[in-house]
Amino acid sequence: MLPTKTLLFDLDGTILDTRNFILSAFEHSLSVHGIPVPSREVISKYVGLPFDECYFRLTNQKDTKKFHEAHRDFQIKNIHLSVLFPKAKETLQALKDKGYKMGVVTSRYKLTVTESMRLAKIEDFFETVIFGDDLTNLKPHPEPVLKAMERLKSSANESVMIGDADTDIEAGKNAGTKTVRATYGFNTIRLHETEPDYIINNISDILKIF
Numbered sequence: 001m002l003p004t005k006t007l008l009f010d011l012d013g014t015i016l017d018t019r020n021f022i023l024s025a026f027e028h029s030l031s032v033h034g035i036p037v038p039s040r041e042v043i044s045k046y047v048g049l050p051f052d053e054c055y056f057r058l059t060n061q062k063d064t065k066k067f068h069e070a071h072r073d074f075q076i077k078n079i080h081l082s083v084l085f086p087k088a089k090e091t092l093q094a095l096k097d098k099g100y101k102m103g104v105v106t107s108r109y110k111l112t113v114t115e116s117m118r119l120a121k122i123e124d125f126f127e128t129v130i131f132g133d134d135l136t137n138l139k140p141h142p143e144p145v146l147k148a149m150e151r152l153k154s155s156a157n158e159s160v161m162i163g164d165a166d167t168d169i170e171a172g173k174n175a176g177t178k179t180v181r182a183t184y185g186f187n188t189i190r191l192h193e194t195e196p197d198y199i200i201n202n203i204s205d206i207l208k209i210f
Contacts, residue, residue, distance in 0.1 A: 004178070004210060006154035007095060008145060009126075010163030011106040013047070013185025015088050015203065016116060021081035022047060022186075026058070029070035035059050047186040048165030050107065050138045075112045082116040085184065087204040092125040094207055103128040103148040105161065105171070107138045128152055140170030145177060160197075162206065169194040180209065 012018040023040050030037045038058065046054040051071070055064035095102060103126055106113055110131040117123045128151040130144045137143040149159050161172025164185025172179040173194070181196035182203070192199075198209050 004100070004158055004160050006101045006103070006149065006152050006159040007206075007210065008103050008105050008148050008159060008161045008172070008177070010161075010165065010168045010182075011104050011113065011116070012082075012108060013164035014162060014168075014182050015085065015092070015104075015122065016082050016120060017085050018082045018116070019044075019186065021075060021078065021116075024078065024081060025071045025074040026054075028074040029055075029067045030058060032070050033059075033066060044186045048107070048139070048167045072109070072112065076115075079112065079115045079119055082119065084120050084122070085203050087202065089120075089122060091204045091206055092122060095210065096125055098210070100210065101152050101154060102126050103130065103152055105130045105139070105144045105148050105163075105168075107132040107135075107144075107167075109133045139165075139167040140174060142171055142175035145171050145175035149175070149177075160210075162200075166194050169196045180206065 009015055012022060023043055026043050027037050046057050051068055052064050055067040056062060110133055113129065113131055128148055130148045132138060135144055145161055149156065156176030159177040160180060161168060161177045162180040163169065164182040169179045169181055179196040180198045180200055183199060183201050200206055
């Protein structure tokens with residue numbers, strides 16, 4: 001087991017199964033603005049990147065504000081599409097009982113994250129949440145992870161970043177933490193390329209490491 005005190009979790013694709021919540025929002029936003037909607041496999045490749053980059057890659061348009069607005073409007077009205085992965089709450093409870101400090105590091109904005117976590121009844125497990133609108137630089141930049149560690153008064157050598165995307169692993173590495181890659185979220189190919197320290201096939205596998 002790792003000599004770890006602090007566990008930092010990505011939210012979407014790691015704790016919450018938000019595939020339908022996020023992919024449907026992309027589909028809605030593209031559709032209402034007359035953009036051909038690609039397959040979910042194609043859209044999934046870009047999930048985890050900053051919004052501007054996601055929509056630029058999907059539309060080849062540099063001004064993406066209108067897509068953001070439609071995307072967030074859809075999500076605000078459809079929070080129920082965000083659900084916990086099986087065993088997520090039990091796993092978080094077990095980790096809390098073991099005394100780990102836990103935080104969420106997400107690129108999603110506070111408005112929908114807060115409601116998603118409230119609906120899933122998981123907000124009390126976490127001592128801090130880093131939202132996309134807290135940040136100047138999103139993952140894979142180390143800023144989100146460094147900010148979480150600062151709030152939790154933790155050092156890199158006692159912290160771990162856990163997520164399903166390349167950006168999660170890269171952000172952890174850039175901040176100097178250990179990393180755990182989840183295989184069950186949005187990004188299910190080339191899982192070893194970012195060289196995570198550990199790989200988990202479901203969230204409860206975390207209990208085999210910590």
